[in-house]
Each structure stands twice: as structure tokens, then as C-alpha cells.
Amino acid sequence: MPTTASETSPHRPDYKQLLQDVDAFAIAEVDPRVEHMESSPHAVEHALAQLMAQQGWYGVTIPRAYGGMHAGHLAKTLMIQRIAKSSGAASAILQASQLPVSMIIHFGRDEQKALLLPQVACGKVLLSIAVTDSKSGGHVLGMQTTAHHDGDDWIIDGSKLYIGNSHLAHVHCVVARTAPAGITGSRTLTAFLVERDRPGLTVEPHRPALGLHGFSFGRLTFDGVRIPSANVIGDVGSGKDIAYSSSILYGRPNLAAVSLGLHEAIVETTVDYLRTTKRPGGLLSEQPVLRDRLGRMVARLRAARDLAHRAADMLDQGQACDIDLINSKNKGHEWAVKSGQDAMEMHGARALETDYPLQRLWRDAQCIYAPAGTGEIQRLRLAASALDESPVEWSTQLALKTSLFRGSVYR
Ligand SMILES: Cc1cc2nc3c(=O)[nH]c(=O)nc-3n(C[C@H](O)[C@H](O)[C@H](O)COP(=O)(O)OP(=O)(O)OC[C@H]3O[C@@H](n4cnc5c(N)ncnc54)[C@H](O)[C@@H]3O)c2cc1C
Structure with missing residues (x-):
């Protein structure tokens, strides 16, 4: 663990206590599940995701003002590391819903922060980040999932692949192309909050992978999914x-x-x-x-x-x-x-x-x-x-x- 000038800062979290808590959880809740998760590659591990939510761990970096742990990035690293030592899949579940918090904290509007962050912090809402497009892979600016205006709403069409916690998330943070076809550049994408029960959104059946059994990183299909403008994260064009x-x-x-x-x-x-x-x-x-x-x-x-x-x-x-x-x-x-x-x-x-x-x-x-x-x-x-x-x-x-x-x- 690093030793820095701020080691004695009143803001430095109690890493020792945190590690004890995560260690105890890993021994009591993760280790006993590993064998079953390994032998059930077709299943998504809902129960463990829920138990980690109850610990408030998806809100490890969420400020206290929004009900989070406000324990920071090193605490997040130590937490994921310890869970991964017991189960890579469990740590993948944990990190995949901690990750999208970045989008809301850094770019969300005040109302979005006020609504979502406390729910993530208390474990009621799990997020996913849906960027990778089925046709463009890691080439983010080449994505073909689109969102176009319809009155005050946006309509999303396309598909996202390998989305961590695709089958667990209640709200997907989706990046789609909003610039008209033929326009290129860094302002062509926009991020949206898409609730999982929006008509036209399908979470395709879970498929087993080489590893991380129990973790879902699947496909989301958008067929005319209507989203209100209030669900835009940040500015239109800031998706990249x-x-x-x-x-x-x-x-x-x-x-x-x-x-x-x-x-x-x-x-x-x-x-x-x-x-x-x-x-x-x-x-x-x-x-x-x-x-x-x-x-x-x-x-x-x-x-x-x-x-x-x-x-x-x-x-x-x-x-x-x-x-x-x-x-x-x-x-x-x-x-x-x-x-x-x-x-x-x-x-x-x-x-x-x-x-x-x-x-x-x-x-x-x-x-x-x-x-x-x-x-x-x-x-x-x-x-x-x-x-x-x-x-x-x-x-x-x-x-x-x-x-x-x-x-x-x-x-
Ligand atoms: C376990 C897991 C969890 C994931 N979770 C998420 C998630 O939560 N949200 C999400 O949006 N995505 C997620 N992904 C998707 C991940 O971001 C993509 O797999 C990644 O961006 C690469 O895309 P690809 O797999 O289609 O590979 P490709 O982009 O097709 O790349 C294939 C190969 O070509 C190389 N390559 C491609 N472009 C270039 C280039 N310009 N220069 C040099 N080399 C290049 C790559 O490095 C790679 O070796 C997840 C993937 C996995 C495996």
C-alpha cells in the first residue's frame, strides 16, 4: 500500500477495515459459490451481485453527499483485487457496475446525479456501460448504433456487444452515434441513460464464454427504443x-x-x-x-x-x-x-x-x-x-x- 504525504489525511479511508470486510465477505460469500459458478457457465450469478450491492460497494467512489462510500480509487482497486483472488467472475461483476459511475459523476446533470447516485450507492440500481458496437468493436468512433431526434425524444437503433453486466443492470449507459450519416469527427457521439424496461430494448440470451463463468457480457439490441431528452448524459456530441x-x-x-x-x-x-x-x-x-x-x-x-x-x-x-x-x-x-x-x-x-x-x-x-x-x-x-x-x-x-x-x- 502506498505511503504518501497524505497518509495521515483525515480524508484517507480506513483501508485496513475495508480489507478486513472484503476478505470476510470473500471467504463467506464468494468462495463457497465458485465451484457452482464454474460448473454452470450458462447461468448468470444474480445472488452474489445482489449481496455486493447490499454492501454498498458499487458506490465506493460515490461522494458521501449522494450516500456513497466516498472511499476513492485505491479502495476500489483493493476491493476488486481481493474479490478477484477468490473469483474473477465475481470481481468482473463488481467492477462492471462500478465503472459507469464515472459517466454520471463527471458528466451527469444535477438531476441525474440526485436521482441515480443514491440508488447505486444503496445497491438498488446497477448500471452498465454500453459502448462496444457489434460491428465496430474497439473502434469507438466507427460505431453504427444510432440515436436520432423525434420531437423531444431520441430513438435508438442498433446493437451493443460484450456489455459487462448486460443481464444484471437496471440502467444501461449507452453511447450512440447522433451525427447524421457521413459526418465524421469527435463530436458525433452522445451518451444516454436507457432503463432496461424500455420497449424495443432486448437483452439477448446469455452465452457462456471461455472464462468468468457467472459474469454476463452479452448483447443489447435496440429496435426503435424511445428515450426522453432528460436521459442524455452531458452534452449532445460529448459521447466520445x-x-x-x-x-x-x-x-x-x-x-x-x-x-x-x-x-x-x-x-x-x-x-x-x-x-x-x-x-x-x-x-x-x-x-x-x-x-x-x-x-x-x-x-x-x-x-x-x-x-x-x-x-x-x-x-x-x-x-x-x-x-x-x-x-x-x-x-x-x-x-x-x-x-x-x-x-x-x-x-x-x-x-x-x-x-x-x-x-x-x-x-x-x-x-x-x-x-x-x-x-x-x-x-x-x-x-x-x-x-x-x-x-x-x-x-x-x-x-x-x-x-x-x-x-x-x-x-
Ligand atoms: C470480459 C469483457 C468485458 C467487457 N465489458 C464491456 C463493457 O462493459 N462495455 C463495453 O462497451 N464493452 C465491453 N467489452 C468489450 C471490449 O471493450 C472490446 O472487446 C474491445 O473494445 C475490443 O473490441 P473487439 O473485441 O471487437 O476487438 P476488435 O476491435 O475487433 O480488435 C481485434 C484486434 O485488432 C486490434 N485492433 C483493433 N483496432 C486497432 C487499431 N486501431 N490499432 C491497432 N490494433 C487494433 C485489437 O487490439 C485486437 O487485437 C468487454 C469485453 C470483455 C471481453
Whole structure:
């Protein structure tokens, strides 16, 4: 955990207590469900999502003025990390509905904040963020889901794919193209709040994936879905800024935390196996080659932890840290997958048994490459930063206003 000048700040949350609470929850509620979730890839885990809602955890970054925990980004990271150590799917559920809070806090109108944030904070309403289009993937500006004016309303048509908590969210924060066909540029998109019971919105049946069993990241189909103008988030044309800033300020640290929790579990599982497995030459933990590989895993884990915690802490401090957030997701995932592969090989055939946790951790880690920007996208941003071509610094432009320690408009 970082030690900074503000360690003694009265605003610094009680991380020790938070970790104790999350740890106790993981042992009591998450661990006993893992086996069932793994063996039911066709099912969505509603009960656990509800239990986490009752803890108020979806509102971890919501200011106290709106009933939230106002505990900040490092607290969010620690929470997701600990849940991921028990279950990648449970942590994916948690982070997917924490993420859209960014859209409301930074861009929502006063009435939207007053209405939605307290309901998210008390766990009554779960949000999703629906940006990825079925036809354009990670190319946000190329999306083909449209919204056009009809009197005072907007009509949305199209489809969104791989939407985290598609089957759990009560309100989807949807980004759609509002500029007429043929117009290009950064002001072509707009964000909308779309309640799940709006006529014309279909949540397509849940399909099992390689990993994260119990987490739904499915397809939303919009067929003439009518939305009042009051549901527009921010200004018409600001959808790209809303999508990008949410992905950087919340998405990347959230996914870095999921990778980190999985990575911890991978290392612990491997240590346990090496220590307890005897071969004619002695315990596997005594083999120099395996000790070397374990040492590399530990080095990666420690570096990933430093990156993720430092970036989240910088965000809480109101410092410029977009690149740190991007890098923590990029390296955090890369290193977790590398350690996962090492662990699989060091376990021999034991790794392949489906009742052994390692293959679940390995599969779950693969699922963290794409969300909140693939490795290619992260590296493009890192290169742009080195070439002094970085666009807006969202951490100082937006997050400073909700920082725990500096410049916050909330107390
Ligand atoms: C577990 C999970 C949860 C998710 N949750 C959400 C969510 O809550 N909300 C949401 O909106 N989306 C979500 N997504 C979708 C995710 O954001 C997309 O998968 C991601 O943006 C990439 O899109 P794609 O999978 O269609 O890949 P594509 O965009 O088709 O990319 C395919 C490959 O091409 C590369 N590529 C594409 N464009 C470029 C480029 N310009 N330069 C270099 N390389 C490029 C990619 O890096 C990748 O390697 C989730 C995905 C997963 C797996």
C-alpha cells in the first residue's frame, strides 16, 4: 500500500477495515459459490451481485453527499483485487457496475446525479456501460448504433456487444452515434441513460464464454427504443469524451485490479503445489529450475501490484496519471497471463484437471485482454505519450474534482 504525504489525511479511508470486510465477505460469500459458478457457465450469478450491492460497494467512489462510500480509487482497486483472488467472475461483476459511475459523476446533470447516485450507492440500481458496437468493436468512433431526434425524444437503433453486466443492470449507459450519416469527427457521439424496461430494448440470451463463468457480457439490441431528452448524459456530441474518460479513469484501473487478484491466486496456488508435491528428487519446491520460474512470477506480481496501487493512489491524489492507469492495465494483464502460463507448465498434467483452480484462473485471465482497451490500444497510447502526442489528461481535467485529497467539489 502506498505511503504518501497524505497518509495521515483525515480524508484517507480506513483501508485496513475495508480489507478486513472484503476478505470476510470473500471467504463467506464468494468462495463457497465458485465451484457452482464454474460448473454452470450458462447461468448468470444474480445472488452474489445482489449481496455486493447490499454492501454498498458499487458506490465506493460515490461522494458521501449522494450516500456513497466516498472511499476513492485505491479502495476500489483493493476491493476488486481481493474479490478477484477468490473469483474473477465475481470481481468482473463488481467492477462492471462500478465503472459507469464515472459517466454520471463527471458528466451527469444535477438531476441525474440526485436521482441515480443514491440508488447505486444503496445497491438498488446497477448500471452498465454500453459502448462496444457489434460491428465496430474497439473502434469507438466507427460505431453504427444510432440515436436520432423525434420531437423531444431520441430513438435508438442498433446493437451493443460484450456489455459487462448486460443481464444484471437496471440502467444501461449507452453511447450512440447522433451525427447524421457521413459526418465524421469527435463530436458525433452522445451518451444516454436507457432503463432496461424500455420497449424495443432486448437483452439477448446469455452465452457462456471461455472464462468468468457467472459474469454476463452479452448483447443489447435496440429496435426503435424511445428515450426522453432528460436521459442524455452531458452534452449532445460529448459521447466520445464520456466513453474515453470513463475507460481511462475507471475501466483501466478496474481491469488492472482484476488481473492483480487473479495473479495473486495464480502465485499462491503454485507455491502450494510446489511445496506439497514430492517427486523422486525431493519436493518440487527444491528444484532450482522451478524456483527460478517462481521467482520470476513473484517479481511480476510485485511489479504489477506497485503499478496498480500507485496509479489508483495518484488518481485519489488528483495527480496527472492517465498513462500510469493505462500502463497498469497493460502490464498487469500481460504479467498475469505470463505467470498463468508458467504456473500451468509447472503443474504438469495436474493443471488440466477441471476441479483444480489453476485452469479457471488461467481462463479468467485471458478474458481481461480486451475490456477497457486491448494491449494494442494501450501501447498506442503509451507511444503517443512518449511522442508528446497525448490527447486530454482526464485525470486532471475530471478526476481532480472528485479527488479524495485535493480540489474535490465533494466532501
Ligand atoms: C470480459 C469483457 C468485458 C467487457 N465489458 C464491456 C463493457 O462493459 N462495455 C463495453 O462497451 N464493452 C465491453 N467489452 C468489450 C471490449 O471493450 C472490446 O472487446 C474491445 O473494445 C475490443 O473490441 P473487439 O473485441 O471487437 O476487438 P476488435 O476491435 O475487433 O480488435 C481485434 C484486434 O485488432 C486490434 N485492433 C483493433 N483496432 C486497432 C487499431 N486501431 N490499432 C491497432 N490494433 C487494433 C485489437 O487490439 C485486437 O487485437 C468487454 C469485453 C470483455 C471481453
